[in-house]
Amino acid sequence: EVQLVESGGGLVKPGGSLRLSCAASGFNFHTYTFNWVRQAPEKGLEWVTSISSSSRYIHYADSVKGRFTISRDNAKNSLYLQMNSLRAEDTALYYCVRETSGADYWGQGTLVTVSS
Amino acid sequence: AIQMTQSPSSLSASVGDRVTITCRASQGIRNDLGWYQQKPGTAPKLLIYTASILQSGVPSRFSGSGSGTDFTLTINNLQPEDFATYYCLQDSNYPWTFGQGTKVEIK
Numbered sequence: 001e002v003q004l005v006e007s008g009g010g011l012v013k014p015g016g017s018l019r020l021s022c023a024a025s026g027f028n029f030h031t032y033t034f035n036w037v038r039q040a041p042e043k044g045l046e047w048v049t050s051i052s053s054s055s056r057y058i059h060y061a062d063s064v065k066g067r068f069t070i071s072r073d074n075a076k077n078s079l080y081l082q083m084n085s086l087r088a089e090d091t092a093l094y095y096c097v098r099e100t101s102g103a104d105y106w107g108q109g110t111l112v113t114v115s116s
Numbered sequence: 117a118i119q120m121t122q123s124p125s126s127l128s129a130s131v132g133d134r135v136t137i138t139c140r141a142s143q144g145i146r147n148d149l150g151w152y153q154q155k156p157g158t159a160p161k162l163l164i165y166t167a168s169i170l171q172s173g174v175p176s177r178f179s180g181s182g183s184g185t186d187f188t189l190t191i192n193n194l195q196p197e198d199f200a201t202y203y204c205l206q207d208s209n210y211p212w213t214f215g216q217g218t219k220v221e222i223k
Contacts, residue, residue, distance in 0.1 A: 035212070045152075045160065045203055047212035059210040062117075095159055102150035102165035102207055109159060 002026040002105045004096045009110030016086050020110055022079040022096030030074035033057075033099040036081050038092035039109075046092070049081070050099065064090075086114045118142050118206055122215025128223040135191040137218045139182075139204035147183045148208035154217075155200045163202075164189065194220075 008020040022034070036048040049060045049070040058070060069082040079096055093109040119142040129135050139149065147167035152160040162171045164180035167187055177192045191198055199222055204215040 037212075044217045045154075045205070045214040047205075047214065050210065050212075061211050099207070100165075101169070102162050102171075103152070103160075103205065104162050104165070104171070106159035106161070 002098070004098065004105055004107035006094065006096050006107045006110035009094065009112045011113045011115065012086055013116050014087060014114055016114070017082070017084045018086065018112060020081040020083065020094055020096075020112070022107055024077045024079065024096075024098075027098075029077040034070075034072065034079045035097040035099055035103065036070065036079075037095045037097050037103070037106075038090075038112075039095070040089075040092045043092075048094070051079070083112070086112075088114050090114050117211050118145060118209060118213050120204055120206055120213050120215040122204055122218055124218060125216060126219040126221060128221050129194055130223045131194055131196060133194045133223075135194055135198075135220060137189045137202055137204075139187045139189075139215045141185045141187075141206055144184045145206045145208035148206060149180075149182070149187050150205045150207065151178075151180055151189045152203045152205060153198075153200045154203065160203065191220075196222075 003025045005023045033052045035050040051058050051070045067085045071080045091114045095109045096107040097103045098105040121140045149167045151164040154160040168180045179190045181188050201217045201219045203217050
């Protein structure tokens with residue numbers, strides 16, 4: 001069974017940092033591209049970033065470029081999102097998303113709240 | 117970035133109805149479009165990918181069509197469990213972009 005389990009969310013002050021993790025199981029993690037997608041409270045979905053299977057290709061939304069860094073450790077079946085210089089508008093539920101034809105598996109999300 | 121315009125933003129329908137949701141891309145995206153269902157408190161679920169291919173396990177009352185810039189999600193014989201919010205997503209180019217969502221409510 002495919003499982004994606006995010007962790008690392010929490011309350012952080014503006015300007016602070018947080019590192020999200022996503023633990024994958026039930027499939028060959030190293031063969032898939034992964035994405036982070038976020039959803040602000042009561043709002044729609046926003047794509048954040050993606051990383052190819054070998055980490056060769058990485059893309060960021062303009063809203064997070066220069067502040068967030070996506071990475072992965074294929075040996076540990078894990079995906080990461082380092083978030084620096086956090087802003088109030090980064091408050092959201094962050095989903096780890098596997099990519100095939102579309103976004104076929106989503107984790108349950110981890111909540112990031114940026115507030116003083 | 118490619119903009120996805122989804123309509124309507126909400127609709128009311130009854131069990132057994134046929135429902136149609138549309139998404140328009142600001143430029144051609146071939147058939148690189150998916151439809152997702154989200155229920156409150158849960159992660160989105162892939163319903164249809166590549167515009168018209170039903171994801172495994174998804175009921176056949178869901179269908180998708182379109183290519184280029186105009187796409188449609190149709191739900192035939194609406195069931196109680198279909199009341200949810202639906203999103204389109206273009207995965208043709210980065211940045212991926214979602215439609216604004218359509219909330220399907222009970223009439």
